Amino acid sequence: MTPEFKERARAIKLAIFDVDGVLTDGKLYFLVDGSEFKTFNTLDGHGIKMLINSGVRTAIISGRKTPVVERRAQNLGIQHLYQGREDKIAVLDELLGELGLDYEQVAYLGDDLPDLPVIRRVGLGVAVANADSFVRQHAFAVTQARGGEGAAREFCESIMLAQGTLEAAQAAYL
Template sequence: MDTQLLQRGETIKLAVFDVDGVLTDGRLYFLEDGSEFKSFSTLDGQGIKMLIASGVATAIISGRKSPVVERRANNLGIAHLFQGREDKLVVLDGLLAELGLSYEQVAYLGDDLPDLPVIRRVGLGMAVANAAPFVREHAHGVTQARGGEGAAREFCELILRAQGNLDTALAAYL
């Protein structure tokens, strides 16, 4: 495990996720009636639940708007949901003011250019394995897993490990 990433993860109080390409594989599925569906990983969901249980707040900031994302966020207990927002840094500014947190206390997981301003600004800015090359190049770290295939779980476990909470989180299932 990268020591620098673990050090960055020690002070994280808020973990923020993009959706398409991070919590999903990035594919958009549209039905004939105009509705859409998305596929989410249960592994990612469990990682997010463990992170929340450890006391880290969570948020989603997505450029697209979808009722499916709202349902997923509610199912996982993600308290802060922002959809239809490409200006992710502006959204994060408002959320930090509301929560009384600093950028250094934020971890962000993204995959494409709209995520890059946040990735570069926060304490722990990461990209998924299949992120755009330019985004991977400017992130603090890159997950081994692809978006929608365990990348968020890996990200959550990194934060839990950095804060000394991973063993406790896993022990609850033994």
């Protein structure tokens, strides 16, 4: 973790996640009846829960809309869910107005071009390892893990490490 990453991560009060390609592997699964399902990584989920418990607010902004994401957000305790919203900057501005936060207090984890405006605007814009190459090029940092394979956990733990809350969260399991 670079000193600049640590400095930016210390200021984070809100962590925002994209879904497809970040909390999932990016594949879309459709059943014969037209319904959709997604697979999520339990390590990512527990990382998000630990981040919430450390005092960082969380949100999901997704261009797609599916009941599965609503259920996952509820299960994890994610406080703010925005689905079917392709203009992610508009959602970000709306959310910051509601919470009284500044861009520098926000971290965002994304993978594709629709995420790029937010990645570039927030204090800590991060791309997953298998993100689009243009997105990786313009992100402040890139995870080592791929989307849906621990990238969200890595993102959460890096914020907690910078904020000094990771060790206590892990020690609770000893």
